[in-house]
Amino acid sequence: MHRNADAPPAAWLAATLLWLSGNTLRLTILAVPPVLATIRDDFGLSATQVGMLSSVPPALFAIAALLGSLLVTKLGVKHALVGGLVVIAVGSALRGVSPSFAMLFAMTVLMSVGIAIMQPIMPTAVRQWMPAHVGTGTALYTNGLLIGEILPVMFAASLVLPLVGGSWRGSLVLWSVPVVIIALVVAVCAPHDATPSATSRALPSKWLPDWHKGLVWRLGGLFCCFNTTYFSTNAFLPIYLASHGRSDLIGPALTALNFAQLPASLLLLGTAGRIERKAWPYIACGVLSVIGVAGIVLDVGSRTILWTAMVGFANAAALIIGLTLPPLLCHRDDVARTAAGTFTISYGSAVVLSIASGALWDALGVPALAFVPIAGASLALVLIPLAMRRKGELV
Numbered sequence: 001m002h003r004n005a006d007a008p009p010a011a012w013l014a015a016t017l018l019w020l021s022g023n024t025l026r027l028t029i030l031a032v033p034p035v036l037a038t039i040r041d042d043f044g045l046s047a048t049q050v051g052m053l054s055s056v057p058p059a060l061f062a063i064a065a066l067l068g069s070l071l072v073t074k075l076g077v078k079h080a081l082v083g084g085l086v087v088i089a090v091g092s093a094l095r096g097v098s099p100s101f102a103m104l105f106a107m108t109v110l111m112s113v114g115i116a117i118m119q120p121i122m123p124t125a126v127r128q129w130m131p132a133h134v135g136t137g138t139a140l141y142t143n144g145l146l147i148g149e150i151l152p153v154m155f156a157a158s159l160v161l162p163l164v165g166g167s168w169r170g171s172l173v174l175w176s177v178p179v180v181i182i183a184l185v186v187a188v189c190a191p192h193d194a195t196p197s198a199t200s201r202a203l204p205s206k207w208l209p210d211w212h213k214g215l216v217w218r219l220g221g222l223f224c225c226f227n228t229t230y231f232s233t234n235a236f237l238p239i240y241l242a243s244h245g246r247s248d249l250i251g252p253a254l255t256a257l258n259f260a261q262l263p264a265s266l267l268l269l270g271t272a273g274r275i276e277r278k279a280w281p282y283i284a285c286g287v288l289s290v291i292g293v294a295g296i297v298l299d300v301g302s303r304t305i306l307w308t309a310m311v312g313f314a315n316a317a318a319l320i321i322g323l324t325l326p327p328l329l330c331h332r333d334d335v336a337r338t339a340a341g342t343f344t345i346s347y348g349s350a351v352v353l354s355i356a357s358g359a360l361w362d363a364l365g366v367p368a369l370a371f372v373p374i375a376g377a378s379l380a381l382v383l384i385p386l387a388m389r390r391k392g393e394l395v
Helices: 011-023 033-043 047-062 065-075 077-095 101-129 134-163 170-191 198-202 212-244 247-257 263-274 280-298 304-322 324-331 332-365 367-391
Strands: none
Touching: 011 101, 011 134, 011 170, 033 101, 033 134, 033 170, 047 065, 047 101, 047 332, 065 077, 065 101, 065 332, 077 101, 077 170, 101 134, 101 324, 101 332, 134 170, 134 247, 134 263, 134 304, 134 324, 198 367, 212 247, 212 280, 212 304, 212 324, 212 332, 212 367, 247 263, 247 304, 263 304, 280 304, 280 367, 304 367, 324 332, 332 367
16 A cells, blocks of 8 residues: 555654755855865965855855745655755766866855755755654754764865865765765655645745745744854854964864754754744843853953854754744745745845944954844844744744
8 A cells, every 4th residue: 555645754764864855955065165275276266266155155045045945836845855955966066077266156056056945945844744743853954964064074184085085176076975865865765745736836926935924034033143143153253263362262162163063953852842832942042142152252262162162052952943933833835935035034134244243343443343243143032032922923
């Protein structure tokens, strides 16, 4: 007897597919930093060009997220997810054969489009594949995302580069291979659930976010809080420490900021289901983040590692439980478009606030002012959940 196509897959299969797919959201992006110096030397890149190359993914996250919603509406979750994975793999591999910076940049754009369109697909997959365990499903694919951030950093120098004779080109091609394998696994094992509903076919505009809904903007604001704090802290922490004559702290501080996300993910694997739709975890994360940002600014020294770890832990935890909200608060057919609107607003706003941080520093010559928008985003992580609780969206 064939399983009903609309029934969710077995829990172990859904968990495996979500975790594997989550890895691809960061794996090919973080494959670049370990070989970026070599790429710069090979192409003779300026600092501006290096900055352009590094800023492509977050910029595309804001611009191309809506395309993921469209693909879910037209193709269903499985085919949209496989399509996103294929685009990531192709774009990533073609970076390795780029004869010029222009092609390298173009293929980075293509790869980033694939990652961007997957972002609204993943919450939709959680809703359809693990409808009774949205918190756990979200924690699983977010854990995969964090592992995908760590693997290239850990194994680029010790394993991957020796395998390809030290070639940055071979390295980028090799990191695309796991994405191809994961795409094949999803294509073979994922359920054929989601043929578009008759309503969706009749209303092609349903893939667009409903910008008139306050929920889309509140979720966008909530996600902007942890996106701004995380990305801007990564950007400004090194030069802030250098301005205080503590360049020796840059490596350990960045490591603490990023690796502290993993304990948050592991903790929430077992507890996310029990704190779904509750306001207090966001408020607690916001308070922890405010304290961490204040510590980074006011207490440069031996405790800097503690403050950066606090920020990393708090924002990872807030991100994971935040990603449960579109599947929990929206009708099944609205999850993808609401998530797309959330990512568009949040990443777009995060870029603006990051620019504002740099502008404050440049305009007034006070390094600490770069952290004012970051602290404001952390404080908003306390305030927005209170507003959502008054609306009945959180309890």
